[in-house]
Amino acid sequence: MLSVLRTIWEVFLHAFRKRVTIQFPEEKPRLPPRYRGRIILSRDPDGGERCVACYLCAVACPVDCIALQATEDSTGRRYPEFFRINFSRCIFCGFCEEACPTYAIQLIPDFYMSEYKRQNLVYEKEDLLISGPGKYEGYNYWKVAGVKIGGKDKGEAEREAPPVDLQSLLP
Amino acid sequence: MATIYIDNKPYDADPSRNLLDVCLSLGFRLPYFCWHPALGSVGACRQCAVKQFKDEQDTQGKLVMACMTPAAEGTRISIDDPDAVEFRRNIIQGLMMNHPHDCPVCDEGGECHLQDMTVMTGHDYRRYRFDKRTFRNQYLGPFVNHEMNRCIQCYRCVRFYRDYAGGRDLDCFALRDIVYFGRREDGVLESEFSGNLVEVCPTGVFTDATLKQHYTRKWDLEFAPSICAHCSLGCNTSPGARYGTLRRIVNRYHSEINGYFLCDRGRYGYEFVNSPLRIRDVTWQGGVIDGAAGVERLSTLLAAGKVIGIGSPRASLEANFLLREAVGAANFFAGMADDELRLVRRILEIMQSGMASVPSLRDIELSDAVFVVGEDVSNTAPRMALSLRQSVRQQPIRSIEKLRIPVWNDNAVRDAVQSAKGPFYIASPYPTRLDGIATEVCRAAPDDIARLAFEVAEASDENSPAGRIAAALRNAQRPLVVSGTGLNNAAIVEAAARAAQALGAALSYVLPEVNSAGLAMMGGGTLAEAMEAVRGGAAETVIVLENDLYRRAPAEAVDALFRSARHVVALDHLTNGTTARADLVLPAATFAESAGTFVNNEGRAQRFFQVFIPHGEIQESRRWLRDAMLAAGRIEAEALDRLDGVIGALGRALPRFARVHEAAPPAAFRLVGKKVPREPHRYSGRTAMLANITVSEPKPPEDPDSALAFSMEGYSGQPPPPLIPFFWAPGWNSIQSLNRFQEEIAGPLRGGESGVRLLVPNGAGQQQAGVPPAFQPRNGERLLVPVYHVFGSEELSREAPAVASLAPGPYLALSPEDAKALGEDTAEVSIGGKTHRLPVLVISGLPEGVAGVPAGIPPFTGLSLPAWGKFSRMP
Numbered sequence A: 001m002l003s004v005l006r007t008i009w010e011v012f013l014h015a016f017r018k019r020v021t022i023q024f025p026e027e028k029p030r031l032p033p034r035y036r037g038r039i040i041l042s043r044d045p046d047g048g049e050r051c052v053a054c055y056l057c058a059v060a061c062p063v064d065c066i067a068l069q070a071t072e073d074s075t076g077r078r079y080p081e082f083f084r085i086n087f088s089r090c091i092f093c094g095f096c097e098e099a100c101p102t103y104a105i106q107l108i109p110d111f112y113m114s115e116y117k118r119q120n121l122v123y124e125k126e127d128l129l130i131s132g133p134g135k136y137e138g139y140n141y142w143k144v145a146g147v148k149i150g151g152k153d154k155g156e157a158e159r160e161a162p163p164v165d166l167q168s169l170l171p
Numbered sequence B: 001m002a003t004i005y006i007d008n009k010p011y012d013a014d015p016s017r018n019l020l021d022v023c024l025s026l027g028f029r030l031p032y033f034c035w036h037p038a039l040g041s042v043g044a045c046r047q048c049a050v051k052q053f054k055d056e057q058d059t060q061g062k063l064v065m066a067c068m069t070p071a072a073e074g075t076r077i078s079i080d081d082p083d084a085v086e087f088r089r090n091i092i093q094g095l096m097m098n099h100p101h102d103c104p105v106c107d108e109g110g111e112c113h114l115q116d117m118t119v120m121t122g123h124d125y126r127r128y129r130f131d132k133r134t135f136r137n138q139y140l141g142p143f144v145n146h147e148m149n150r151c152i153q154c155y156r157c158v159r160f161y162r163d164y165a166g167g168r169d170l171d172c173f174a175l176r177d178i179v180y181f182g183r184r185e186d187g188v189l190e191s192e193f194s195g196n197l198v199e200v201c202p203t204g205v206f207t208d209a210t211l212k213q214h215y216t217r218k219w220d221l222e223f224a225p226s227i228c229a230h231c232s233l234g235c236n237t238s239p240g241a242r243y244g245t246l247r248r249i250v251n252r253y254h255s256e257i258n259g260y261f262l263c264d265r266g267r268y269g270y271e272f273v274n275s276p277l278r279i280r281d282v283t284w285q286g287g288v289i290d291g292a293a294g295v296e297r298l299s300t301l302l303a304a305g306k307v308i309g310i311g312s313p314r315a316s317l318e319a320n321f322l323l324r325e326a327v328g329a330a331n332f333f334a335g336m337a338d339d340e341l342r343l344v345r346r347i348l349e350i351m352q353s354g355m356a357s358v359p360s361l362r363d364i365e366l367s368d369a370v371f372v373v374g375e376d377v378s379n380t381a382p383r384m385a386l387s388l389r390q391s392v393r394q395q396p397i398r399s400i401e402k403l404r405i406p407v408w409n410d411n412a413v414r415d416a417v418q419s420a421k422g423p424f425y426i427a428s429p430y431p432t433r434l435d436g437i438a439t440e441v442c443r444a445a446p447d448d449i450a451r452l453a454f455e456v457a458e459a460s461d462e463n464s465p466a467g468r469i470a471a472a473l474r475n476a477q478r479p480l481v482v483s484g485t486g487l488n489n490a491a492i493v494e495a496a497a498r499a500a501q502a503l504g505a506a507l508s509y510v511l512p513e514v515n516s517a518g519l520a521m522m523g524g525g526t527l528a529e530a531m532e533a534v535r536g537g538a539a540e541t542v543i544v545l546e547n548d549l550y551r552r553a554p555a556e557a558v559d560a561l562f563r564s565a566r567h568v569v570a571l572d573h574l575t576n577g578t579t580a581r582a583d584l585v586l587p588a589a590t591f592a593e594s595a596g597t598f599v600n601n602e603g604r605a606q607r608f609f610q611v612f613i614p615h616g617e618i619q620e621s622r623r624w625l626r627d628a629m630l631a632a633g634r635i636e637a638e639a640l641d642r643l644d645g646v647i648g649a650l651g652r653a654l655p656r657f658a659r660v661h662e663a664a665p666p667a668a669f670r671l672v673g674k675k676v677p678r679e680p681h682r683y684s685g686r687t688a689m690l691a692n693i694t695v696s697e698p699k700p701p702e703d704p705d706s707a708l709a710f711s712m713e714g715y716s717g718q719p720p721p722p723l724i725p726f727f728w729a730p731g732w733n734s735i736q737s738l739n740r741f742q743e744e745i746a747g748p749l750r751g752g753e754s755g756v757r758l759l760v761p762n763g764a765g766q767q768q769a770g771v772p773p774a775f776q777p778r779n780g781e782r783l784l785v786p787v788y789h790v791f792g793s794e795e796l797s798r799e800a801p802a803v804a805s806l807a808p809g810p811y812l813a814l815s816p817e818d819a820k821a822l823g824e825d826t827a828e829v830s831i832g833g834k835t836h837r838l839p840v841l842v843i844s845g846l847p848e849g850v851a852g853v854p855a856g857i858p859p860f861t862g863l864s865l866p867a868w869g870k871f872s873r874m875p
């Protein structure tokens, strides 16, 4: 009996607390940057497409809602020919972001993606690719990878020695 | 059997094997790099360290390399010993010091043995603070991509390429921590087995260059067990598809046929499936119609009667059988050149006669004296050449038995053997790539080759060449005679059989195409008879099944056939001369889009299954024919809907095919109630790949023809061998996972090998063709023999861009003497009523009076070769 009365009292007190509910959409919520909402593809600090089409996000996705196809430019830089996320399936778990070795795919605090037609929730690369590095500034995968691409020869990546001279006779 | 102790538990082990091999067979997870089941051990990588103890009392023990230690009776080792674990972790750490940060863009990723072993040993953090060593890559041709930074110096590549496959242009260079694996300079890899580097290399140094153009990870590919369609050996393959196109082919182990390796034609020929020449629409007199209308047209033609069918040695048994059913046995004609058909029939008779045993490729590998009679094996049945290369090692290895070196101790064996080779004799009109391992080579015209082989059968005089060959084979334990249809010479076929019989040797024939044996077994008239039937008015409609008749008979004859036929129907994959002349063209599924059975050169029936569902109106030939039969009111066709129904009907109609159904489990086969999934369980993107078309996922397609499902869901254990779509095991993502599927390393797959031999010896052997007269050169003429090219001579792989880029153009091969007499870079030759001016290719060693032209390469298609060619200016 006593506990019931105490509960009623506490519920009553809550009526005077500050509200957490906000009047969305007139009022926008402030969400932390690591909130897991809409997914974007970012660019590296030099403005290049970050995604290297490694398929890791796709394989990590528990609902298999990411599909892409890798291709390469003439210099050997790999990127996705198409990149599709079916947001009507996405559960915003963030596994793709965790799997991504290049920081390309990121979940951002934008969650308002309601559509009348489910088909409109299918996003292609044009819809996903933003013009900046997103949450992670500074990182450029190609600067650490060993493969040669346009503008970066062998031995020019971070912590790389110049290519071995096979003709040298020095011991 | 010996008893060995692993972490104090006793196990049975074969003492002739090494500890690594035994541990892996027993299912232990012991990491390794340099050891390869087919290449043996060299102890180069130090990754397979275990601790060995003297006896039960020994607590200290010492680290040994499992791959270099025999599994002798009483051996006590520990895999889990902390020192061993630590040692193995340190080895990986060392290998990773210079390893590039490439996995995301490395084509090996997801099926990388180095990734697997790194995870297995638990190494996860690079502590080395200094710079990474880097290398420049090389251009190695259209098949193999090179990314040298990823090398871990296991030496597998050069050991395969040089020691096993006999290649010379790949080697290791430089020294200490900068050893480099590549060519002396950029250039196309010369060996026709270079593609195996992709699987042999445990890292991403060598990767599939054709896959790179439409790169897909292993986990995203849809696989099915398949059979290579590019020669008569029937190597087992595992093609992978994604988004409705074929992406690559990898080896599917079969202990008796291809073992661990494929040839490059088999690996890269697949690209024809994606060719722009693919027929995807039904056309009637040039206009596109829909599939139903196509069936309607075909059924009208069938119902009208007077129809003949021309089968194909590159179509499955089932497709050929359905054509035979549709037109009636009397109206079915085998779609091979007439002399070729006679030859293949005779070969089957010989194989069935029991004159000699029919070896598998594995038997060929173990042969210890070989006589190759007039067949350019490297170019007509490449994988067999790789087996033959191993055969010359058998006698030398036996001769060092007293040194008691285990055969798996590869370096020691090679050091002891040096360059010694067992007896290997070749008779061929032109130099072949196997000449380098031959004891003696005989260059002769086709008839003279036959004479030599007849002589070998009778020979007693050890001083004549024939006598030496006879003696070598007679003294061998497992002698072998190899011949085939390459030179299109009945006497050669006969002589090879005589020689094999007289010397007690096994006898292997190379046949022209993937299902030549199957088609010849099915029966049917010759092409000449088909042409006669049409010319005489007995037939009005000709149905051509997966066959370009312009490759089977002279163009004039085929033109005449098409002119006199009222209607021509062609079912095929690619646009060709025949489909261009056909009124009705039906797009036929390739090997990768259909299921069926091929019979290889040993008479082994093997099933291949559909890998993916193609775009467009493409259907299996047998379905087009069956639908048309039904539409024409032939209710018996109802039972021919599913593959199993067709195979059953085939066995009933032609009892020699009664056992074809044993080649693989039927469609109703289930494992704990489930089908076998074609896709790995981590197949990605299934709710997105079609979402651009419609966001509601369609139901996965059904497969009524097999126990395989177009899905990632299904039975997760090991299916029976004919149904294994791909090799994968937990912790083993690379092709090395195969170890988990074998009864013992390099032995048969668990559940027994697939395929069923259809030819049962019946002891009815009798000789036919006699000894031909000696070859007589003619004045002003040369006998043009077909010169085969692994890349270019085969019809379908010719349309694969990578293979095509290595195919030669037309040429005229002349001996240096003839070329000198001619004195020009081009020559004019008349053959079959046509004159061609062609560039001259000088081939030294061509016998007098003999010249060569490339086989299967226009304009020399449809000609019956060898044939006499007239030169305007030639002595």
Ligand code: SF4
Pocket: A050, A051, A052, A053, A054, A055, A056, A057, A058, A068, A096, A099, A100, A101, A102, A103, A104, A105, B104
């Ligand atoms: S994980 Fe990252 S880099 Fe890889 S495909 Fe996905 S977005 Fe691209």
Ligand code: SF4
Pocket: B099, B100, B101, B102, B103, B104, B106, B107, B108, B109, B110, B112, B113, B114, B115, B150, B202, B203, B204, B205
């Ligand atoms: S070889 Fe293996 S470990 Fe090395 S980059 Fe390629 S996938 Fe990664």
Ligand code: SF4
Pocket: B150, B151, B152, B153, B154, B155, B156, B157, B158, B181, B200, B201, B202, B203, B205, B206
């Ligand atoms: S290239 Fe590959 S196979 Fe050759 S040594 Fe390096 S890692 Fe081994």
Ligand code: SF4
Pocket: B228, B229, B230, B231, B232, B233, B234, B235, B258, B262, B263, B264, B265, B266, B267, B381, B382, B383, B384
């Ligand atoms: S040897 Fe013949 S069957 Fe084997 S892979 Fe090569 S072409 Fe295919």
Ligand code: FES
Pocket: B020, B031, B032, B033, B034, B035, B042, B043, B044, B045, B046, B047, B048, B049, B065, B066, B067, B068
């Ligand atoms: S596998 Fe034993 S040392 Fe390499």
